[in-house]
Amino acid sequence: MSIQQNIEGLRNELREHNYNYYVLDNPTISDYDFDLKLKELQALEEMHPEFYDANSPTLRVGGEVTKNFNTVVHEHRMYSLDNSYSKDDLLDWEKRIKKMVDGEVHYTCELKYDGASISLTYENGSLLRAVTRGDGTQGDEVTANIKTIKSVPLQLKGDFPAIFDIRGEIVLPFEGFIKMNEERLEAGEEPYRNPRNTASGSLKLQDSAEVAKRPLECLLYNITGPNLGFDTQFEGLEKARQMGFKVPSAAKLVSSVDAIFEFVEYWDEHRHDLPYETDGVVIKVNNLQQQEELGYTAKAPRWAMAYKFKAEQVSTRLNEITYQVGRTGAITPVANLEPVELAGTTVKRASLHNADQIEKLDVREGDTVYVEKGGEIIPKIIAVDFSKRPVDSLSTQYITQCPECQTELVRQEGDAKHYCPNYNGCNVQIIGRIQHYISRKAMDIEGLGGETIALLVNEGLISNYSDLYTLTKEQVLPLERMAEKSAENLINGVETSKQIPFERVLFAIGIRYVGETVAKKLAKHYKSSDAIANASVEDLIAVDEIGDRIAESVVAFFSSEDNKENIEKLKSFGLQLAISAEKLANQTDKLKGQSIVVSGVFETISRTELKKMIEDNGGKVSSSISSKTNFLVAGDKMGPSKLAKAETLGVEIISENDFLLKLR
Template sequence: MNEIEQRIAELNELLHEYGYAYYVLDKPIVPDSTYDRLMEELIALEEANPSLIYPDSPTQRVGGMALEGFQKVTHEFPMLSLSNAFDEEGLRDFDRKIRQSIGDNFNYVCELKIDGLAISLRYEEGRFIQGATRGDGTVGEDITANLRTIRSIPLRLKEPVTIEVRGEAYMPKKSFAGLNAKRAEEGKELFANPRNAAAGSLRQLDPRIAASRNLSVFIYGIGGDGEMYGVDSHGEMLDYLESLGFVSNRERQTCGTIEEVLAFITKWTEARPNLSYEIDGIVIKVNRYAQQDELGYTAKSPRWAIAYKFPAEEVTTKLLDIELTVGRTGVITPTAILAPVQVAGTTVGRASLHNEDLIREKDIRIHDTVIIRKAGDIIPEVVGVIAAERPEEAVPFEMPKHCIACGSELIRIEGEVALRCVNPACPAQIAEGIKHFVSRNAMNVDGLGEKVVEQLLREGYIANVADLYLLQVEQLIQLERMGLKSATNLVEALEKSKSNSLERLLFGLGIRHVGEKAAKILAAEYETMDALMEAKAEELTSIFEIGEKMADSIVSYFATEEVQTLISRLKDVGVNMTYKGKKVAVEAGANPFAGKTIVLTGKLAQLTRNEAKAKIEELGGSIAGSVSKKTDLVIAGEDAGSKLEKAQSLGIEIWDENRLIENLPQ
């Protein structure tokens, strides 16, 4: 067995080396026939000795079993999105703000913005263990089996490091053309563009399908602090990732001025068609990590980076009709129904018209020839009319005076541009409200999608969210495409949602102006639904981040008889009405985190970053991404670097992980 073990180990090493040269460096060092012969030898040895199959063996890239579904993955480090710039003015404004904050002694790294699917890859001691989609930035889906099929993703790194990397999975143009040619021969619907094809491939439950799609990746960064890996800048990090065996995009440039950035953009705007993959812009990042820390973050994106998006493609088509919909809050939204047209790689048949004022301002009429583009290459919108081609039958569009769903008179609230139905019994609002109530960030009821909600309402099984909890399997199996297993799972998901903490219920109720963050603040402050329902506006406005408009909305909401009846019914069916987070005392010395701004840096050994963040926030602390004079406390794990040094220079209190744990409730 020693000889067999040695040969299997040798074949693994050789095939990893040859695969890296072929798929990552694009410089084969042996003929294909040699690679294939060695792979066949390894397969034969593993079949005869299954106990000797390495988890990262080259033979294990494609599993034989299809998955039943994707598990959720909580990212240890959030995958933030970038703010966008669409023109030179936006870029110069970004540059001006950077210089005002940190001076002129810095440089940028400019990279191509790959048009694909954002992914996160986790390695432990150099071995690939998990891959996930970005999802909402906090929670994604586990697509490890599909990502293992991508040859440019190493299963084993050149060093035994534990690391999380971020990148973009994409489909090369050649692979996309071949895939669509094959689908055309088979009479299947064609993919609109390589981005959709890549995303669709990685969300297949059968990894063999993903393996057949010839996908690739570029790795562009890490999760966490670069200082943990001994590098000081983004450029150094990219070089380090390449040394580990990852493929990063080499078409990048360090720029000292905004003029150099603009020149880089001009170069790739022109050269874009010559690339073997699709790009939709350029990403610009401040290079040095210490300066990134100084600039910090907003709630959704870093202040030290921006994505320049290529100008949106504009096309013309006929406006066939204007469709009106009623939203969850009663807002009437007009949508253009178009003669289908290709825009930025996808077929567009509908586009946003935003509101009545825009229609009037641009004089948009049914039967007009209109100009369509995708805002940020994503959302189709009508940007103008070709008046010279206007037919005689095109007449100015008039918004209705009454709700299209319930007939109630529409109003325009002072200071708003939207027309609104204020009837709480409006069926359209009820439907949208139920869809929001069961959504992932609210009560999170799996299996209760839009179509199911609409069927339940149409069949008269439900009239409001409380009715959801009275549904029986026997009723649900009467719905279209609802089998016994799906019906049982849905009833179980509804039962599980009853135990959610109060903040999820508050957000799910759809109280105007109350988002996820405000719902959590209110739940932590009042602890029970009854206490919140009795709150006065002046009490509410005394809470940090609760303004007058939100306070008035909360008081008005709970004052209505319909809402009071709904809350009573939810209580009766067993929906939890209390906050399940930790309510802590805020007296001096009772809680060292309440009201404090805290920075986490370095590697934590006993807690994940998400666990530490959640525990501190439950205790009233606020987590910041960078150290500044406003920072009250820094928690420093192993290999803490520039953030720790800055905290020391500013005289900020510093704890290690053990002290953090000592101060957390047991």
């Protein structure tokens, strides 16, 4: 046997032992014998570096140090899930699904593990990269750290697609978490707060050898990519197991909401017997073709729903109500609480939302209040224990002046919030707007953080986001904690942001009610900031999904001389305030004003590409057929009820080829 064959043989043997131990929980070799084989392989690899393999089992011990994690765009976006909290929510969801797809619908029920989301990319059976969820569109590459997790296969088994992404959760089992904390306490260190945050923090450690010491596991639940070789979510889970992934066995295939609820009720009671943290159940439409037909909203797949277990509640004392000023001038009252443990974290503050909520709950300083985590994420006060209210208690009087600049607050009719109208003179609003401008989903300016923005404003170096483009290295160097390299990174980051596309610049400038999705719609429709600035409320309302409130806010924004001046400055600095000529070249108005339904399986283009072509040519993709539908693009395996409805309503039915001919 050659040295190379010996090395490959040891690698394959160790991978199999890893799989048996960490995935199947069925070791077939002692730890001692495993370590001997690993040391033998390490020695051979050191002597023969020409046979290096980035996915060798010896690399699981870590040692690679990552100073900065590269930002990687997800090939397939990682959406968040819509949440439900009752059987009624699920019934409503099921009704919506059955309106939109033909045929019988089955569901895969899976446990929702509470960890850190990860996307693993495999090419030709080898782990290519691992990327955190980030904002769903892009995340941080943490491949070196993920390689140290023994339940992540570095080389796949059996039959596998040429290239695909598989999504899952990095979790820290209770047993390992307890052991880690025992060791920390013995060393006189602070214990970790909870498994989820510890797992999440582990992914961003710079030294992968430190990650290797943590007993992390990776539980996989979704394969994404072309030509996967299976037709349902449930088959996908089995396929993942065959390839060597650790896939929880709790998943169940069901065909009704009643069966879904049986699954939910069982695990709500038995979840505490599991070795990991769980916070609910994820229900997915099982058929992948039906998933594709249902598609996505701006934030979540229509074909999946998370049912959250009932939130944990605790009671504690409300010490003080304070008020925060947001970037739009909105005032948010905050309950400052006696610290209390809730769902694995220490809660010190909770939102009180607005004056109406305070009045409705009759919340007062000194009260004992019940707190829960809404969706087990954001703490909120749900009630007051009136039996413990102090006798000298006084009703809460909502503030009348801005806590930052003392300007008289305003509250418009029909609006739940109070606002500080001092748009250009309230420092907190100015800082907040610029912090929003540089944020990851907006301009994503490297080298600039929220604290630095506050420093720049307070030092008088900037007073709006357009001033960022006038900064020099010499101006920022004297700032606190600013070194030569960080000053250079800041200036370079600002310069690079000039390449950010128009729809993100539009989101970044902070028009009230204009989030990411609305910014994309406005950019697509108007093509430039000038066209938006010249649009009337009536013009804006005519744009798909733009209502009165958004339209009025956009007009008000562009009516401000200060805002107009800022936008002109951004233009002069070379920012993208119109869709690029290259992008415009692929767009037409051939389908303008037309509502089009897409159904079935297509041969020459994917459904996603087809929908994009409709939108790029001015059309609107609709999920269901109605009298307003202009035509239906019908592919293979289209459901009979959709076809019958189109025929009954007299909707034109065209083939994939007919559609492509329309765009010539």
